[in-house]
Amino acid sequence: MVLLDSESVVILRLRGPLELKCHADSTDVVLMQKAISRSFEDLRLQVKSESCVLAVCDSPVLIWPNKCVFEEITPDTPCEDVFQLIQTADQDPGGKRSTKKKNRKGLSASVINLSLMMEATKPGPLSAPVLARTIQTSHFLRATLPVDCAVRSGCSDTIKDGCGRLLEALTRQLFDMEKATLRHMRGATLLVPEPLHFLLPEPNGLVTVVFPRGVPDNELEAQRRELHGKFELPDDRPYFRRANAYHFPNEPYKDGYLRNPHVVLTHPALDNGKVFLVQGFYSYHHYMQDRVDDNGWGCAYRSLQTICSWFQQQGYVERCVPSHKEIQQALVDVGDKQTSFVGSRQWIGSIEVQAVLDHLLGVTSKILFVSQGSELASKGRELANHFLSEGTPIMIGGGVLAHTILGVAWSETTGEIRYLILDPHYTGAEDLQVITEKGWCGWKGPDFWDQTAYYNLCLPQRPRAI
């Protein structure tokens, strides 16, 4: 799991639609492509022209990068100081602004969002408009390009440098978009090139790739393989599926679920101990969400949903997290339960979780059985190995309750062990502070488990694919 060091990095993100309009004289494909290339060239000239403007969102700052005009700041202002001018939604509109956007410990870097605009006004006097009409059977192409560039900047880099790098990235992106458009043109259909950002392990960092919109991941494997080669990435785990796209820290998740609540916790420091955690991202699923009142019976379902969310967000599957009914239906479909099971409030256990993961997601799981809870204290090595090689959340259930294990802190020498538990029995709102302070997501000791009860653990295995 790669997180940016929040103390020294600022991300400058430039977004803005650019309209591509192209009238191709004839119906000949080659000429059409030439016309498209010319239109892209026009756009590249536009962004290099003096009419190109970068506006820092939620602030009065306007920048004309190609004529070095900076409103409300000087070109040498360090990027981190730009935050002082940005009015965030949670600020008191009349009150004082905080001098620096507070970074919560462990969360990713700060982002400055900019919009791309064109200045339509010019110094005059100028020539009055001319209307030109061409009548000819031909083709017209019109697309709105969703330009989206992101560059990393040291906090002390000047805004002028940052903008210069953004414009370079923008020009490169327009070249990439041109290539993608031409590559994926199929007769009269046009696939809009869509940029996505991916946070790759160092030294690559934040990388932007243009994919044709609407083409499913499984048809883009060849392109992904090229990218894995280019960035020297292992070829057994996905980095470039759409679900792997980098999520910018200041954007709320549309679905409203919390992501990775465990990152704000302080991990236990055991003597000679090491911390082994879930890799990647998951959503916290718990009681009462989605207007389903499963208080008292749904804990294993919620743990299963958390696991499914992991597979979706790492890009292994495209299907979204299943509902209680869908989970129950899956069990009926594999013959494990009677049809009356659907709509009931019956508990499920690790074996059912394994079956559903297999049937709905195509994911295999290992089952680990302990005859009494006290034995869990000795499973440190196994759990650590699981998080190292698979990195998936573990569902643990037994005669009593179900929980999700997100990590383990274990000392090989002393045998001390702690478990990072995500508790699906929480019934409140998605309040990170409450969840972490009250221990709904927290580190627990071996006495957390019922020492005499038996437990089954479902350890989902990560598919080896890109």
Next chain:
Amino acid sequence: MGRSYIVEDDVEEYLSKLCSQPAGPVTGLLIGQSSAQRDFVVMATRTPQNDESAAAGTSEYKEWVSEHARQVSRMLPGGLSVLGVFIVSESDAKDTLTTLRQLVFSVENLISSEQLWTPAEDDVTDCVTLHINPKTRKTVCRTFDVKDPKSVAKPADWKYQSGVCSSWATVSCWLSIDLLVPLPDSTTCTSNMDDCLKEELKVWAQQIERGVCVIDGKKLPEDSEIKTGQKNVRQTYTAQLLIAPEVQTVTDVVQRCGGCVSVRGAIHSRAFLHSNKPKAKLAEKLLKRDIISTVATRVHMLLEEPSTQNEQNKGRKQTEQFCLPRRVFCPVKGTGSLSVCDYQFSDEGLSEMTDRFKEMLDMEAAEDDLDATQEMIAEVIESETTAEASTEKVEPLDPWRNNYVGVAMATAVALLASAASMLYLSDV
């Protein structure tokens, strides 16, 4: 608590003059700017006599007055609009009130049917009606809310004052436009081009409305005040407008088409702000509306010209260029910085402008008074080569610029005498 109209002394003079004419009842328009607190009337103009001299109250008469208002409205830069209607007649004020009411509603409906900009919540929707008895000089002023079909007459104050607009501010800019629209794939007739272009103008108008307005280099907060300066000191501001397309406009597509239409060039836009503590928000609103109106007006005017009608498509490629008329300004005497405008086609002379100012606005203007320097006439050059923006100084938003030369109007008239000049362009 009715509205309060502050009226230029010159208007009183003008209305007096109309009273002393023996010609009988006179209808006309009142022009100015409304604001939340009070309204300003800066000009008045009688509706020209029509040939049939339709009697007051008939529907032809209503249409005639409304058409006059529509034409006048096109001649008013931003910030000035037709605020209402006056009648000078010896009839009883109560009788004329019904006529006046019908007139203001009809005028407002016709004018607003053309406008492409979105009305704002804080727009004043009251129109003024004025009745003057030429014998007694008694003035009755009432307002109607034209957004409410059931509205009743409300009394309003009508006060003459000197120097009402002497310290009004002006905001202006030159804005380039670059529209490209496909034509449907069928035997094209002009109505198709009209519709396509009008649809595209609506989309463009929304883009303008969403644009970020920068005044004198600063993006001012909405409620900050624009300084309008001391009396007789003209305050002018230059504005810049930053635009971006809508995130998802039409579905992205490659379509067969029967050709395309482009409108490229630049316009000069101007708006006037009253001097009673105007806000930046107002300046932005009025300027944007002027930008939208001036482009829409010219496109409509061009489409209304018979020479723009299409010949039958003979099955081969055919390209034509038409110049949109350019904007010419004329100062309004006695008002300091205010001006009205008109549009000059390439085959028209300045004398035609002065004639129209006289006919529509009852304004005496000499050719020397006219300001035709804000926009240059585009010269359309016949050439075989493609009009590609390939020279060192490239202005991609205005790629035709290198082919255009600002020429004296007389030369342009000669060149553009034939409206359908055939030009071969290999790509747009």
